[in-house]
Amino acid sequence: xxxxxxxxxxxxxxxxxxxxxxxxxxxxxxxxxxxxxxxxxxxxxxxxxxxxxxxxxxxxxxxxxxxxxxxxxxxxxxxxxxxxxxxxxxxxxxxxxxxxxxxxxxxxxxxxxxxxxxxxxxxxxxxxxxxxxxxxxxxxxxxxxxxxxxxxxxxxxxxxxxxxxxxxxxxxxxxxxxxxxxxxxxxxxxxxxxxxxxxxxxxxxxxxxxxxxxxxxxxxxxxxxxxxxxxxxxxxxxxxxxxxxxxxxxxxxxxxxxxxxxxxxxxxxxxxxxxxxxxxxxxxxxxxxxxxxxxxxxxxxxxxxxxxxxxxxxxxxxxxxxxxxxxxxxxxxxxxxxxxxxxxxxxxxxxxxxxxxxxxxxxxxxxxxxxxxxxxxxxxxx
Numbered sequence: 342x343x344x345x346x347x348x349x350x351x352x353x354x355x356x357x358x359x360x361x362x363x364x365x366x367x368x369x370x371x372x373x374x375x376x377x378x379x380x381x382x383x384x385x386x387x388x389x390x391x392x393x394x395x396x397x398x399x400x401x402x403x404x405x406x407x408x409x410x411x412x413x414x415x416x417x418x419x420x421x422x423x424x425x426x427x428x429x430x431x432x433x434x435x436x437x438x439x440x441x442x443x444x445x446x447x448x449x450x451x452x453x454x455x456x457x458x459x460x461x462x463x464x465x466x467x468x469x470x471x472x473x474x475x476x477x478x479x480x481x482x483x484x485x486x487x488x489x490x491x492x493x494x495x496x497x498x499x500x501x502x503x504x505x506x507x508x509x510x511x512x513x514x515x516x517x518x519x520x521x522x523x524x525x526x527x528x529x530x531x532x533x534x535x536x537x538x539x540x541x542x543x544x545x546x547x548x549x550x551x552x553x554x555x556x557x558x559x560x561x562x563x564x565x566x567x568x569x570x571x572x573x574x575x576x577x578x579x580x581x582x583x584x585x586x587x588x589x590x591x592x593x594x595x596x597x598x599x600x601x602x603x604x605x606x607x608x609x610x611x612x613x614x615x616x617x618x619x620x621x622x623x624x625x626x627x628x629x630x631x632x633x634x635x636x637x638x639x640x641x642x643x644x645x646x647x648x649x650x651x652x653x654x655x656x657x658x659x660x661x662x663x664x665x666x667x668x669x670x671x672x673x674x675x676x677x678x679x680x681x682x683x684x685x686x687x688x689x690x691x692x693x694x695x696x697x698x699x700x701x702x703x704x705x706x707x708x709x710x711x712x713x714x715x716x717x718x719x720x721x722x723x
Contacts, residue, residue: 387454488646529682529700
């Protein structure tokens with residue numbers, strides 16, 4: 342890892358509180374949404390009075406609608422989780438971890454208990470509703486010191502989560518050697534061609550085949566490097582900049598932002614903590630540019646932010662396990678590919694980005710990670 346970059350003090354610093362005014366039920370796009378009667382019933386179950394404003398908050402999963410609520414007691418975020426057979430059990434574990442972290446001083450978006458029995462969620466008609474205190478914050482900027490702070494807060498999560506008294510958490514699939522990733526590969530070409538029939542089929546087939554082979558090889562290397570020796574514990578499960586809110590003031594080199602809150606514990610589960618580290622290195626180290634096609638993004642991750650993230654994490658934990666360094670590069674490749682092919686297999690695109698150029702970018706980044714695997718492993722040396 343030799344490439345360096347300048348610090349941007351504006352890129353990525355957009356506020357997270359800029360939701361659009363809601364006009365229920367006629368919101369645009371294909372997001373799931375609340376209907377007015379549902380909102381009235383659900384809000385009435387929480388200790389909010391004098392509700393003055395409800396605004397749609399179009400962030401995160403399109404299947405999980407969210408609204409910002411302004412009431413006498415302050416600002417709140419109401420969220421409805423998409424229905425699944427295991428929904429309640431998973432939400433219960435997610436809340437158990439989040440409340441445990443809050444009790445141990447980790448900054449999280451605080452849950453609001455229901456009026457009748459102070460439950461951390463409302464169950465109604467098979468749906469799970471969650472109310473959170475609103476947190477004013479922004480996404481990180483592409484600065485090494487903020488990556489350090491993101492690594493530190495992840496270390497605090499991992500340290501506190503060790504002490505959580507958990508039994509058997511409900512199944513929650515990760516990305517390592519995951520059946521749903523293999524299934525996504527089977528649907529990938531058809532999904533992309535369905536969204537963009539003009540894609541060159543032979544080029545698409547070649548990229549998909551190359552990624553599938555690299556993903557299989559990475560999974561085998563993860564196992565061979567000592568995955569089974571890594572202890573499992575509760576983890577966040579979806580560690581990326583969108584789930585870490587920094588202080589809203591514009592940061593500078595001398596005064597970078599601090600983490601104000603960690604949000605979205607929907608994917609929390611019990612796995613080796615290295616899963617969060619691999620995910621974090623990819624996302625906090627990503628070098629991207631919204632103004633150009635992903636196919637033209639830099640091949641490498643940001644060496645400066647990658648090192649900074651690990652530095653912050655290690656400063657809290659002090660105890661990397663020998664096998665973690667050996668497993669890390671291949672696990673990052675698995676994570677990169679899984680988090681790309683699964684959503685693209687559903688719609689043919691990655692958010693608003695066409696699927697084919699995005700997969701081309703993923704293939705190049707996976708190759709780069711392979712090429713610097715020894716240096717990545719060395720990041721976790723004591």
